[in-house]
Amino acid sequence: MDAAIEAQAVSLTKELIAIPSENPTGDEFAMADRMEAFFRDIGLEVMRERVAERRENVTAEITGTGSGPALVFLNHMDTVPAGEGWSRDPFHPTEEEGKIWGRGSCDMKGGIAAGLAAMENLKLRIDGGAKARGTVRCCMVVDEESGVMTGTEAAIAHGHINAEDIVISCEPTELALVTAQKGAMWFELVFHGKSAHAAAPHMGADAIHAASRAVVALQEAVAKLPYEDPLLGRCTMVTSIIEGGHKTNVVSERCAMQIDSRFVPPLRTGDIQQIIHEKAAEACERVNGVEFSLRATIADRPPVTADTGGAGARLIFETLKEILGAEPEPAGVSYYSDAGMAAAQTGSRNCFLLGPGNIEQAHTPDEFIEIDSLKKAARVYGRLLEKFALDENSP
Ligand SMILES: [Zn+2]
Structure with missing residues (x-):
């Protein structure tokens, strides 16, 4: 799986950077179109739900036969505006110095791409005869960068995120598992x-x-x-x-x-x-x-802490150790995210941030993501979805 999933993550990251989705003004329509096409290409049904004018969430899932909770990738399609001070074209991704440069590379089109590559890998395994037990869902939402997170609120209202689900936002955490948010x-x-x-x-x-x-x-x-x-x-x-x-x-x-x-x-x-x-x-x-x-002036955003001893956290820690080698530690962040909103509104204790790149590069001119980090993320997600969704005896 490794080479294919890594290459797909890199190529998708570049493709998504070239689709501007700045917020404000807040127009993720072209991104939503691309997400829909991606899911349809790999053979999944797609739901699109309008949140506001030219702002639609896109949801697709690989449905398992089991009755347990779903694993949900909850990712935002918007970026902050490109702004001033770039030495490169923010919407024409370049690959140099082992990095991909462009607006959204780090926050969070790299993370989205790695998650989609893992989703595709899982679908290929199932098409090849593996049995899907667990359900894996991708919720691609609008409007995270405003801080108001109407996209995630809509995804919850439509029943795509439930209290028992394991939720991962592929935000830049340098692949540390963030279990707590202020x-x-x-x-x-x-x-x-x-x-x-x-x-x-x-x-x-x-x-x-x-x-x-x-x-x-x-x-x-x-x-x-x-x-x-x-x-x-x-x-x-x-x-x-x-x-x-x-x-x-x-x-x-x-x-x-x-x-x-x-x-x-x-x-x-x-x-x-x-x-x-x-x-x-x-x-x-x-x-x-x-x-x-x-x-x-915003909806309630209390501190959220995940259950670090629960099944969701254990599975993610186990996968991180398997792919990255080192013993993973839980981490906390001072910023809020879609995963925080999901935890606050559903009461889930299984909402996490885990993704490639460093938050220091987010929202800056000359934003970039390290290709090595991106590839590792794709492998972590790929393995995580296999472990979560597939029957032990699958081919
Ligand atoms: Zn983000």
Whole structure:
């Protein structure tokens, strides 16, 4: 299997880089067409489900005879925009220095390609007479890079991802098995005051003054939290956007803050919201006449931790050891992903990230993926699908 699966992963990676799917603006239609053609070519039925205008998820599966959970590749078809600063054409993949360069090479068209190569290998084995016991499903979703993950929400709503399923997002983890993801919530905190001439500030209620107290207090409150997770580290909070005021000599009646919070167990989203609420209230007590409103701007994204002793994790660890040699260790990440969303919304404790490439190359100009990493991933996925899906006695 090795040479064929590796070559297919490399050639598909290049082909997919050449199909732009930047988000924003958010148009994965050509990618969806290519995914559909791929699955049909290997003899699978394809479901396409509309998520928004020119945005469709594509799902295909190899259905096993067993009744157990499915193994689901949950992968996003979008990339961040190419942006500035490239020394190469981001949509014309080049192969140099043992790397493939282009937008999405690392995040995550390389991972997608390696997963598809493994899917094709499994289908060829079955066409050659092997018996499929386990069901393997590919959910190709839209809209991960916006952070909102409407594609994964739609895939769950359509029943393609269930609580018992083993879910793998082929995101760049350098083939470490990521079993834990920090919670990642976004909030909008708005202070409402009253405008007045800046020469008579006592006549107004200074929203910017209250907001600035809150910014500092939130930093201090989060730094004092006692929680530290062995894989995830500590909580962070960043006020990433702040808007208020319109004239130098006028007290601002409104100041709006956007807050990004990353947090670890045992904290839940409600705990974080409570901290922000308390600090905002304290700020308002110090600045006469100012009130605040607070709301989450995305769906709930709590910290998720997979069951590292469960059947899914054991099978993946065993395969990693078999293909890569070394004893694999679980890892954690500070960013959220489709797999995190799947775990949060279904309650699954079997959602993982595992893929080729290094996250440091994601979202950068001159993004690349190491060909060696890509080939290893294809072999890992190939073997994993065989072990998961095929009957022991298959040819
Ligand atoms: Zn990604």
